[in-house]
Amino acid sequence: MPTGRFKSRSYRRVFKKLPGGRVTLHYERRKPQHAQCGSCGSVLSGVPRVLPYQMQKLAKTARRPERPFGGVLCSRCMRERIKGTIQ
């Protein structure tokens, strides 16, 4: 029997094929949701969809785009916002 925490579906079930040909069940954490634009809600590109501890292992430049509001707004909404501040 798996331990209690593995019986709930908060863990993903992954079938791993072992070198001997035997197939075992591994339990892995589910991936977080895609990062979304704070304004329009579209999926942000350039923000990896990995677990928080894996995110910490990445370089800061690999975590979000290198521009104002990078990782918060999509490029289109960022552009609109900058244009709004001009006028």
Added chain:
Amino acid sequence: MQQVHAGADQGDNPMIEVGRVMVKTAGRDAGLRGVVVDILDERHVLIDGQVRRRKCNIAHMEPLPEQVSISKGASHEQVREALQKLGMEVAERKAKPVEKQAEAKEKPGRKKGEKKAVTAKKKSTSAAKQKAR
């Protein structure tokens, strides 16, 4: 939520001229101000100022009503003075600090040396202990 990007085609915009103050709206320099220094072709200009001096697509910037009097191909210093007259601060661009980099390279070496000295002391103490035994 698809929005059509306005101003994508600014082939012959009368606002684009040498000395025009612009705001970059794309990339790392987005939100920073710069001046058109040279017009390279109908789509690209050379800009300088708060932004890095580089070739830019005019679809990636917004013109401002302000204008400064600079000559075509003006240097960064001239652009900086012109923008400061308008009240826009431009950070002074430092030349790459060659000496400082050299110092930084030396520093870890010195630290290693210190560590080595410490370990040598420890070794000496342990050796002394062994001798005492």
